[in-house]
Amino acid sequence: MENEGVYKVAVIGSGNWGSVAAKIIASNTIKQNIFHDEVRMWVYEETFPSGEKLSETINGNHENCKYLPGINLGSNVIADPDLENTVRDADMLVFVTPHSYAKGICKRLAGKIKPKAKAISLIKGMEVKKEGSCMISKLITDVLGINCCVLMGANIANEIAEEKLSEATIGYTEDKEVANRWAQLFATPYFLVSIVEDSIGVELCGTLKNVVAIAAGLVDGLEMGNNTKAAIIRIGLKEMRAFSKLLFPSVKDNTFFESCGVGDLIASCYGGRNRRVAEAFARSGGKKSFNELEEGVLQGQKLQGVLTAQEVFEVLNDKGWEGQFPFFVTVHKICTMQLSPSSILKCGSVHSSIQLVP
Ligand SMILES: NC(=O)c1ccc[n+]([C@@H]2O[C@H](COP(=O)([O-])OP(=O)(O)OC[C@H]3O[C@@H](n4cnc5c(N)ncnc54)[C@H](O)[C@@H]3O)[C@@H](O)[C@H]2O)c1
């Protein structure tokens, strides 16, 4: 049989980034003999008013007309609405769904995957439980019992879909050989991948920048200009680093200088969906909820920042750290309409020597 004895890849998720990830991977599997050509992509099935199903249109046109219109994914990307079937023969599992669905998906997959399969998470988010916080890669490892690397970076999906140059960071713990194999699967001349031995730091960067991007969007909606936005981004970065290191002392400073750190922070604060919806929120005077705006502005795509701000707040509250993180606390209180959008201008960080508003 063609391609027998090589790594089979499954992509779990088919939203905006999920579709682009499948496209990148499929362009590599077809060229590299160590991978099976076919890339199976799980689709959370949707039926259009015409009666046609999303998975059928993807397989018919090699395009995700809802989440990534106008981009050819490659004829070797096979959309599959059956989650268990998608992963059954896979050796390499790429997780790329909104973070709120990760736990439910993992539970459905327990006992259904190859025991020696490896995973990578492209999911930016965390889970907060009574026993403490848990990154999504750890959730995958805990529920499925498999190694899980992470891939994060300044990766606005629509730009990468057009093959515009960008960088990404793969984070791993211990097994560099596995991280190298992931890099081989993802790297292209327009998608430059580096590897760092700080999985948790990479994932925290990707997760926390979504909270800062919300604040950047608020500043845009308030029409405060670039200097204010730069101040907000700087203070946000300081709280990102302080929070990460308090929670996980092993996190390395250098990780914040990789694409997953400042790179993603800049890209998201200028071009991301969290920024866009937060701008609309501020322009509504804080009157329209984030949920309502998400539906209207993103048309089915999902925001990660609002839920992450809440999850971060729960950790701060649980640990008694609220006073050390006025920026994160304020973003959460604005998102939940306890504070007005302009309150973001009054949360000069305790880590900074200036207050935005004295
Ligand atoms: N879009 C980007 O530019 C980008 C870039 C880097 C990382 N990411 C991260 O990738 C992850 C996935 O984002 P995305 O952009 O691919 O998705 P998306 O926001 O574009 O789409 C939402 C996805 O969720 C699915 N969905 C809806 N309800 C569901 C349910 N009940 N169960 C399971 N799935 C359901 C939809 O079918 C769709 O595939 C997120 O963690 C995001 O932060 C996104």
Ligand SMILES: O=P(O)(O)OC[C@H](O)CO
């Ligand atoms: O569009 P956002 O705000 O979800 O951000 C997208 C990516 O995370 C950017 O790297």
